[in-house]
Amino acid sequence: MISTVMHVLTIMLALVGAGFFLVGTLGLLRLPDFYTRVHAVAKCDTVGAGAILLGLAIHVAPHPEALKILLLLLLVLLSSPTAGHALAHAAHDTGLEPWMRSTKEEA
Amino acid sequence: MTAFFWGLGTFLLLNAGLCVWRAFAGPTSLDRILATNVVGSKALVVLVLLGLAFERSLLLDVALVYGLLNFGITIAATHFLETGRLKGDWQR
Numbered sequence: 001m002i003s004t005v006m007h008v009l010t011i012m013l014a015l016v017g018a019g020f021f022l023v024g025t026l027g028l029l030r031l032p033d034f035y036t037r038v039h040a041v042a043k044c045d046t047v048g049a050g051a052i053l054l055g056l057a058i059h060v061a062p063h064p065e066a067l068k069i070l071l072l073l074l075l076v077l078l079s080s081p082t083a084g085h086a087l088a089h090a091a092h093d094t095g096l097e098p099w100m101r102s103t104k105e106e107a
Numbered sequence: 108m109t110a111f112f113w114g115l116g117t118f119l120l121l122n123a124g125l126c127v128w129r130a131f132a133g134p135t136s137l138d139r140i141l142a143t144n145v146v147g148s149k150a151l152v153v154l155v156l157l158g159l160a161f162e163r164s165l166l167l168d169v170a171l172v173y174g175l176l177n178f179g180i181t182i183a184a185t186h187f188l189e190t191g192r193l194k195g196d197w198q199r
Contacts, residue, residue, distance in 0.1 A: 007108070014115055021149065025122045028129050028145060034137050037129075041141060045148050052115070052152050056159060059108070068167045069155060072174065076148065079178035083144055090185040091137050096197050 006058055013055030020048035033099030034091055042084025049076045109160050116156040123149040136195050140184050147177035 027040025050073055057069040123146045130142035151174045158166030187193040 010108075011111065014111070017152075018115060018118055021119060021122050024145065025125050028126055028142065034135055034141070037138065038141055041145055045145055049148055049152050053155065056155060060159065065164050065167060068164070068171070072151070072155065072167070072171055075171065075174050075178075076151070079174065080148060083178060083181040086182055086185040087137055087141055087144075090188045091135075093189050094195055094198055096135065096137065096195070 006061065010055040010059040013051045013058070017048040017050070017052035017055065020044045020051065024048060034096060035088060035098050038084050038088050038091075042081055046077060046080040049073075049080070112156045112160045116153045116160075119149050119153050119156075123153075135197060136193070137188070140181060144177060144181045147173065147180075151177070 021044065024041050024044025027044065028037050031037045031040055053069055053073040053076065057066045057073065060066045060069065126142050126145045126149070130139045130146065133139045133142060151170050154166050154170035154173060158164060158170065184193070188195060
């Protein structure tokens with residue numbers, strides 16, 4: 001009974017994470033500007049990897065490997081938004097122009 | 108459950124392959140750094156899935172080091188851009 005619930009939780013969390021990864025990939029490919037791309041990718045990567053790793057930690061739960069997977073989850077939750085912020089900050093500091101529909105139509 | 112892990116890993120690898128196109132064609136160097144960061148974080152999840160599918164806990168340690176290196180590469184590249192050691196093609 002408990003193991004069935006854990007299997008279902010693992011599969012649902014992994015599918016949610018895979019969906020977020022797919023949305024992040026589409027945003028990286030289709031959005032028009034660096035700022036919009038970093039906006040799409042930073043959030044989708046954090047939630048996607050976080051959901052998949054949480055599901056895998058539930059899957060191996062009584063085993064001590066689950067702690068290692070939770071450590072990886074903590075690393076992803078800390079490092080992915082920090083990397084996104086650093087990228088956007090570097091772009092803004094060096095003067096990369098954001099995309100605007102109005103200036104493009106006038107030009 | 109192992110078959111599900113294999114399928115999920117294959118899906119993530121296909122996603123990473125699509126992201127490589129942005130790393131190849133990105134108009135600015137920041138796009139390329141962002142795309143390699145995304146590919147790295149997908150590879151981290153794939154490494155964990157492989158470690159569970161093969162029942163090798165060594166691959167979890169590899170994934171941990173991989174994530175730390177990925178973070179360090181991104182921070183170093185953005186630091187070089189901010190201090191002016193690297194120049195993007197949008198700067199004059």
